[in-house]
Amino acid sequence: MRVGVLFSGGKDSCLALSKAMKEHKVVCLITIVSKNSESFMFHTPNICITKIQAEAMGIPLVSFPTEGKKENELEDLKKAIVEAKEKYGIEGIVTGSVRSTYQSSRIEKICKELDLWCFNPLWLIDEIEELNEVKDSGIRAIVSGVFAFPLEKELLGKPINEEFIKKMIALKEKWQINPAGEGGEIETTVLDAPFFKSKIELIDTSIEYENYSGTFIINKARLVKK
């Protein structure tokens, strides 16, 4: 089956992509670039890096802008999926949804309207299991956003590795933080994965952080040989 993957550039969509690649032909990535930092559906720090990530994978990217107004952004998502269907002949959509019924039910409705399959291969996955799967599958992701107490500035830019997973397990036990950031507490950006033909090197980055909310901003990046 020819599928398009809803792609934010973070660990969830990359892990979903890697699972989709084992079963189907991934013919395009679909990214919604929201101007609304409060968007329930699409806000992700460094969303612009999806262009470089798609280039690194050699998979075409359908990038669609949205103002991020609540119901309009769903219309914009539908337009992006229609474009992917017309341009790349997709028969299904793959998402990195883990637990959000708000997000997944809206995507399911769009897929039904467009007569497309919808796959959510990470649905209800245990958060620690997911982090370990990201690490073990060779996806190299860094923390690109923290948005909850008691997440510290020092986490920004840190890789998703054994040390990070241990720290998140401890934070879960003490503060009930979702260790995979499914509630929007943490956002990640993927710099390399086994299915990347080249990897991303960060050239210029900066950090904005205040009151347990911060972003690791990628100002400049390039692709380098692996």
Place this chain on the structure above:
Amino acid sequence: MILVISTCSQNLSENEFVRPIENLLLKNSFDFKTKHYSEISDASGYDKIIICGTALKDFEYLKDMNKFSWIKKYEGKLLGICSGVQIIATIFGMPLKEESQIGTRKVNTLIANPLMEGKFNAYFLSSKQPILGKEVVPLTEDESVIKFKGKEFYGCMFHPEVLNSEIIIKFCNL
């Protein structure tokens, strides 16, 4: 021993509709085996069976109803989820109607039963509903949960693994 049955025609869908139920059973130390419906001809060795749901666009199981003839003779406890309900209903002669239900809404228990009580939120993902016959009793006001008369067969049109995992645990403890 519990048998978990996959109705998915696509392997990728099993991550979404079968694995969460397996993980729930593992976490709660239940003994179970998972099989695809195409592998089953006789299920009499299992005291409980869960028939899992599948993707909204997946209807391959409806083309294979002959693979579910064992249901009529089965004497154990059976829980059908979404496509699982469609399968059990079809086996008992109930037709299906086109009716989409996607998203979360309130469900209200109608009759006291061992699986659920009161009012609760449930997550729906289905596009065909059975037209209920005399063989079943609705357990909820909206008829989304049914029990087959004279049998320990239950049908749940929403996906309890998403917001109501206690329903699955209670079924496994029956």
